[in-house]
Amino acid sequence: MIHGVPSPPVTADLAVDAHGLVKTFGDVRALDGVDLVVPRGTVVGLLGPNGSGKTTTVRILATLLQATAGTAKVNGFDVKSQADDVRRSIGLTGQYAAVDEFLTGRENLMMFGGLYHLDKAYVSERSDELLATFDLVDAADRPAKTYSGGMRRRLDLAASLIAKPGILFLDEPTTGLDPRSRIGLWNVMKGLVAEGTTVLLTTQYLDEADQLADDIVVLDHGKVIAHGTSSALKDEIGGDRLEVRLAREDQTSQAVSALVPLATGEIVTQDGLISAPITGGSTTLIEAVRALDAQQIEVDDIALRRPTLDDVFLSLTGHATEDETPAPPSRSRRRGPVRR
């Protein structure tokens, strides 16, 4: 008898469907009523600062933790009562690379393949394929202990892909990687998504969510404080800003009037820094340089500043990401149906 991935209940067009997840550790309320929906074939980015509950959410969905309250279904299976079916449906890459460092890359993949109860010949072929995809062919027969951080991460990801799971949970997959490895990993993830894999990705970086996610869920202190596409979230906090620092402060009012035609809202000046909300990105930046130059205004520095996670936080919660004080009552925005 061939024992394959059980077919999910017919209604499961949601890869993840979680409602009111609460998790307490003693006095710590790590999750405080999280709703999370990941439609099949999409990438959802779970964005939040340290301690916001990203890992806790992923661990509950991956059956590693039991929620104190709330329900969650993954691939249509209940994480509590159908844990084995959930485990067969997912691949998990935890926040810290979890490979056996005394085994070689290939031995790790063979071992995990066996533990997924996959056919041996298939695992062997699939391992070769994954080692090639993740640029680990040369290191395949060296113990993972000798790998760099980036290589371990890639091996870790490869291990979670051995059974070709339809749903992938990635907990901060690129934290600690150099820019090159990070972009490499992004490309691999994009490839998986193109093949139809559903991904729930946690990250502390807005640009990562931006690059990969169709939808972003912002977590803070165990609560969902915002939910929407990347551009929607950025628009909400005012989009891009043009920041100009002048060489001579007496030219400030002249500069502001030169920028007014380009600004999409109120221009603010603080500590000699002029900040103007704009759209149009670098085209507008070039226009601004021209406009200032035409008036012979001396510019020290001019830059296009894209909103960062800090900006999103500041605007959504009134406190910065590193601020540990409790959030004011959350103002949930854009909690409607998820757009694709």
Added chain:
Amino acid sequence: MSAVYAKRPPLGWTVHDSIIITRATILASFRIPEALFFQLIQPVIFVILFAYVFGAAIPIPGADPTSAPDASLYRQYLMPGIFGQTVAFAAAASTVGLAEAMQRGIIDRYRALPMSQPAALIGNTIANALRQILALTVLSITGLIVGWRINDGIWNAILAYLLLLLFAYTVTWVGAFVGLSVRNSETASTAGLIWIFPLTFLSNAFVPITALPTWLQYFAAYNPISSLVLACRELFGNPIGTQPDFWPLQNPVEYTIISCAVVIAIFAPLAVRKFRTAASR
């Protein structure tokens, strides 16, 4: 092409998964030559220490002085004690191994797999016990060099070695439970040893029970390490000294097997439960 799953193996998935973990754990342990070296060298040092340093100072009451030449009498007596001590320390390796695996997130990974959950621990404990075969081999050779002998036939000797491995397997479950409870690998190296030291020294491993104060004799007599060591002394045909009148010491093989069964029956389910609910941080 989608993933191809294997047929259900004849002995079921738990056996299948346990074998995979056993193999991986043994393979990994051979890749840490330093650890392997110290694991093997420690008992050898004990042999030399006890045989040549303390040996002369510890008399064995009731032993027939004609049964072996005087110099090697204590060494004959000592070797089964060192065997027992060595397999007891197998627990510490399992404590540290599992705490480290937990800290590195490997346990999380196992727990998110559709594998048999007890298999992760069964494989780990079997691997740990099997590793003792190597330690016992090195020890036996050292013993032969210093004058220890197998005097009661090969079958009894094999039974003694099997008892030692059963004991190693048993304490490994206790070690696994401790490792999964402390979670932190630094704490684990202490917690893994703290209960083994008194257990091995409050036994007949190095001194005859009759040499202990009376109240300690009770503890030592019911200490499974005593019955294990005594059983080995009998089965190897080594001197046993006089034994106080306690059932475990009159029936050491039976008592050892019974206590191993009881300890496994208690600690295996506890360890598996810890494993299931383990949080890595």
